Amino acid sequence: MPIEVRNVRTEDEFDRWCDAIDVGFQAPYNRGDGRRRRPRYPDLGRTWSAFDGDDIVGTLVSLPMELTMPGLRRISLDGISAVTVAPTHRRQGVLSRMMAAGLTEAKERGDAVAGLVAAEYPIYGRFGFGPATEAAQWTVDARNLRFRRDLPGRMELVDADTALAEAPALYDRVRAGLPGAVTRERWRWARDTGHDRPEGSPPPKDKLHALCRDEAGQVVGYVEYRFTERWTNQRPNNSIQASNLVALNPLYEARLWKFLTDHDWVTEVVGPDQDRFDPLWRDLLVDRRMAVAGDAWDFLWLRVLDPAAYLSARTYAKADRLVLRIEDKSGFARGDYAIESGADGSGECVPCQDAPDLALPVDVLGSISLGGYSPSRYRALELVEEYTPGAADRLTTMFSTSLAPHSPMIF
Ligand SMILES: CC(C)(COP(=O)(O)OP(=O)(O)OC[C@H]1O[C@@H](n2cnc3c(N)ncnc32)[C@H](O)[C@@H]1OP(=O)(O)O)[C@@H](O)C(=O)NCCC(=O)NCCS
Numbered sequence: 001m002p003i004e005v006r007n008v009r010t011e012d013e014f015d016r017w018c019d020a021i022d023v024g025f026q027a028p029y030n031r032g033d034g035r036r037r038r039p040r041y042p043d044l045g046r047t048w049s050a051f052d053g054d055d056i057v058g059t060l061v062s063l064p065m066e067l068t069m070p071g072l073r074r075i076s077l078d079g080i081s082a083v084t085v086a087p088t089h090r091r092q093g094v095l096s097r098m099m100a101a102g103l104t105e106a107k108e109r110g111d112a113v114a115g116l117v118a119a120e121y122p123i124y125g126r127f128g129f130g131p132a133t134e135a136a137q138w139t140v141d142a143r144n145l146r147f148r149r150d151l152p153g154r155m156e157l158v159d160a161d162t163a164l165a166e167a168p169a170l171y172d173r174v175r176a177g178l179p180g181a182v183t184r185e186r187w188r189w190a191r192d193t194g195h196d197r198p199e200g201s202p203p204p205k206d207k208l209h210a211l212c213r214d215e216a217g218q219v220v221g222y223v224e225y226r227f228t229e230r231w232t233n234q235r236p237n238n239s240i241q242a243s244n245l246v247a248l249n250p251l252y253e254a255r256l257w258k259f260l261t262d263h264d265w266v267t268e269v270v271g272p273d274q275d276r277f278d279p280l281w282r283d284l285l286v287d288r289r290m291a292v293a294g295d296a297w298d299f300l301w302l303r304v305l306d307p308a309a310y311l312s313a314r315t316y317a318k319a320d321r322l323v324l325r326i327e328d329k330s331g332f333a334r335g336d337y338a339i340e341s342g343a344d345g346s347g348e349c350v351p352c353q354d355a356p357d358l359a360l361p362v363d364v365l366g367s368i369s370l371g372g373y374s375p376s377r378y379r380a381l382e383l384v385e386e387y388t389p390g391a392a393d394r395l396t397t398m399f400s401t402s403l404a405p406h407s408p409m410i411f
Helices: 011-024 034-040 094-109 160-176 186-192 250-261 280-284 307-312 362-368 375-380 391-399
Strands: 004-007 047-052 055-068 074-085 113-117 134-141 154-158 208-213 219-228 238-247 266-270 291-298 300-304 320-327 335-341 347-351 358-361
Touching: 004 094, 011 034, 011 047, 011 055, 011 074, 047 094, 055 094, 055 113, 055 160, 074 094, 094 113, 154 160, 160 186, 160 208, 160 219, 160 238, 208 250, 219 250, 238 250, 250 266, 250 280, 300 362, 307 335, 307 347, 320 362, 320 391, 358 362, 358 375, 358 391, 362 375, 375 391
Parallel strands: 074 113, 238 266, 320 358
Antiparallel strands: 004 047, 047 055, 055 074, 113 300, 134 266, 134 291, 154 208, 208 219, 219 238, 320 335, 335 347
16 A cells, blocks of 8 residues: 555544554554643644554654854744654655655745754764754762852742743743754643643652753753662762753853752763753863763764755855855755855855855754854865865855854753
């Protein structure tokens, strides 16, 4: 029977679509929970499904999100998530068909870029996505973490209701000032604070929530964490695992880490697995080796759909003009585009007929577009081809940003 790729249309299909996601993500014990998850996906027109007869054998969703660009303009992002194909139907082109349908509709809708977090590295490059930000998980020695200066902010333990009242608004303030950050929907906060949970299950008690306030009492930091209890040779040797950790600036972020490491009994604090690859607070440590990065990974992958709109939405570090030839076998972004930036940092990108200064594949465009990876780097790898000598270095200067982009939350 031919596979049909289309939106989920009915509530019954939606429930089965959720079950298929749970099977695909190897968490079958979550099945039967579709009704509760329905508000997370209000627009069934953005849910993609592959049907083999009545059976749902593939899932994908396009979340309406925003991405903060260098220069802090926010643009709409086609946030791709819940990508699964049934084990009975893998490697038969089911994902390829759902992705083509989803990206075509995103482009028609006017989204200039799509984004996702990849479960496995090799999946998405072929669809034109390139990794644009990196992440790492930091483990610190709680007994020996000392900072070079006093840190601002007053810490306060709060209950889950207060956490839900404060954390989303803080996160939105943070992402407004952070290139690479994307929307975090309220339901994820409700889930993480224990408000949105499977029917009949009691409120979770294992997690603590803490806020950091500035002198005026404004919330400037938030962290949620849990303990792992261990006693070694009659001495406490506990570990803290922090999950959502959000702060308005690196000093308040350092304050959150200090708070966590100040707990008696705790010898080790493990941060979220999507922290900055190169966090600024580490430079405040008396001994930077007390913080060790593990699990460094590519994080936000971007797929440019409309280069003119996308590249016109960011600012540039230097006035220049370059013509880019973008190679894209799916066709969405293919063509020659001139980027012209002014001394004030503004820039415009338009399709053009001029001879190109350099050529690059669309996945590389996604990787360099927020300033996280330099065009010169890909030129050295011969993934960017230069027609005008020095063009890759000039593009690197134009695209460079004062800090690396960072996408702090998974979706
Ligand atoms: C990843 C997944 C969605 C791929 O679905 P699929 O229908 O098998 O993918 P397709 O058949 O359309 O694959 C297209 C191409 O990508 C390749 N590919 C797909 N998934 C891959 C993977 N995990 N690793 C390496 N290559 C992969 C295929 O080999 C195929 O290559 P080809 O065109 O050269 O033959 C599916 O295997 C799955 O559900 N995995 C578990 C859940 C998961 O990881 N989801 C992604 C969450 S971000």
